[in-house]
Amino acid sequence: MGIKVFIFTFMISSLFFSLLFIPTLLTRPTNSTKFYQIKSTNNISQSLNTYPVKFAYLISASKGDLNKLKRALISLYHPNNYYLLHMDQSASKTEHQSLAKFVSSDPVFTQVGNVWVVGKPNSVTYRGPTMLATTLHAMAMLIRSCDWDWFINLSASDYPLVTQDDLIHAFSDLPRDLNFVQHSGHLGWKLSKRGKPIIVDPGLYSVNKSEIWWVIKQRALPTAFKLYTGSAWTILSRSFAEYCIWGYDNLPRTLLLYYTNFVSSPEGYFQTLICNSEGYKNTTVNHDFHYITWDVPPKQHPRSLGLRDYRRMVLSNAPFARKFKQNDLVLAKVDHELLRRRKGKFTYGGWCSKSKDKDGTCSRLSDDLGVLKPGPGSRRLKVLLTKILSERNFRRRQCR
Known part of the structure; x- marks a missing residue:
């Protein structure tokens, strides 16, 4: 029985590996992956090169999340960054088409060409593991497509508490190899509830979405590496x-x-x-940069x-x-109060501060493209960075 379980799980794992990595390594974001982008003009590209750092976002959504995804994108948008939108297969064809139309019809997205949709x-x-596969797939496409300093994965249920000018300004003086990964080597109950069970995700091989199923026999804890756990929301360096x-x-x-x-x-x-990599375990900042609350008990x-x-x-x-x-x-x-954003408009930033909008809203590019205008959010974020990067917190909370 044990041999059969091992062979079966190995075959599923091998299939998952081939589906994820082979297409990633051999294909570029062309029509084969339906990875849509509108190219920006040379003048805009030159202006964007003046920003100190760039972020690449993956924003994920599911069935019924279209309006939340649109709002999250508008609130997070900045011409300096890159945005990859993924709405999974459970969403209807109408939702996918509406998202593509929303992106392709916006004049700012069209001018800059930094918002992409996974078609x-x-x-x-x-x-x-399909959520992990989607994240790795997005990272691979963004690495091949553009230059950026940090990768941020969010969902349509996330929302920013600072402007992108604030975020860019606060990160401008940081070492580019830092990785913001909330982690712990003390798994507690998760050792038996997560480390030992074996599951199979039908999403790896089935068109129809269904829940994961559990293999009866459990496995021993690994000895070749140490398990860590933490938040699914990270900010990862390009390296x-x-x-x-x-x-x-x-x-x-x-x-x-x-x-x-x-x-x-x-x-x-x-x-x-x-945390098991000698080259990167000392680059971890033990924080996921999110404010999240849980019920008691969770x-x-x-x-x-x-x-x-x-x-x-x-x-x-945060x-x-x-x-x-x-x-x-x-x-x-x-x-x-935090984003200076009006309904249907973008979050405030230097890139739109001198646009021709009479009501002072942020809805189009201005002559100040390339200029940052950070506000109170940048100061709040720098307070957090100072705390978590202090000698007391940074080294002591790394991969133990």
């Missing part, structure tokens, strides 16, 4: 992202095969990989945030928060 979406199963994709010493591939049959692999893969999902959480969100100094219900009143408060 051939992946199937994503909650708690399965580490390239290491994840290319796997210079084979550790990324080894762990990918292991985590194919692991429950909630997005909460462990990057943590275990970076449930499967974090608690939805509302107006009563606003003050604590701001005081956390640049992002989750999760939010669609059009919750607290989002309007964040727009007005």
Whole structure:
């Protein structure tokens, strides 16, 4: 029985590896992957090169998330960054078409050409490795397509608490090799509930979406590497992202095969990989840059945030928060007080501060493209960075 289970799980893992890495290595973002981009003009490209750092975003969504995804994109948008939008297979054809039309019809997106849509979406199963596969796929496409300093993965239920000018300004003086990965080597109950069970995600091989299923026989804990766990939301350096994709010493591939049959692999893969890598374990900052609250005792999902959480969100100094219900009143408060964003318009930034909009809204490019105008959010974020990068916190909280 044990041999049969091993052979079966190995075959599933091998299939997962080939589906993820071979297309990633052999294809570019062309019509074969339906990876759509509108090219920016030379003048715009030259102006964008004056910004100190660039971010590449993956924003993921599922069925029913279209409006949340649109709002998240507009609130996070900055011509300096890159945005890859992925709406998984569970969404209807109408939702996919509406998203593509939304991006292609916006004049700013058209001028700059930095918002991309995955036209051939992946199937994503909650708690399965398909979410991890989607993240790695996005990283591979963004690495091949553009230059950036940090990769940020978010969902449509996330929302920023600072402007992108604030984020760019706060990160401008940081070493480019830092990786913001919330992690812990003390798994506690997760050792038996996550480390030992073997699961199979039908999303790897089936067109129809279904829940993961569990193999009866469990496996021993690994001895070739130490398991770590943490938040699925990370900010990864380009160097580490390239290491994840290319796997210079084979550790990324080894762990990918292991985590194919692991429950909630997005909460462990990057943590275990970076903390077992000699070249990157000292680059970790133990924070996910999110404000998240949980019920007591904690449930499967974090608690939805509302107006009563606003003050604590701001005081956390975090640049992002989750999760939010669609059009919750607290989002309007964040727009007005933190982002200087009006309904249907972009978040305020130097890139649009001198546009011809008479009402002072941010909806088009201005002559100040390339100029940063950070505000209070930058100061709050720098307070957080100073704290977590202090000698007391930075080295002592790394991969133990």
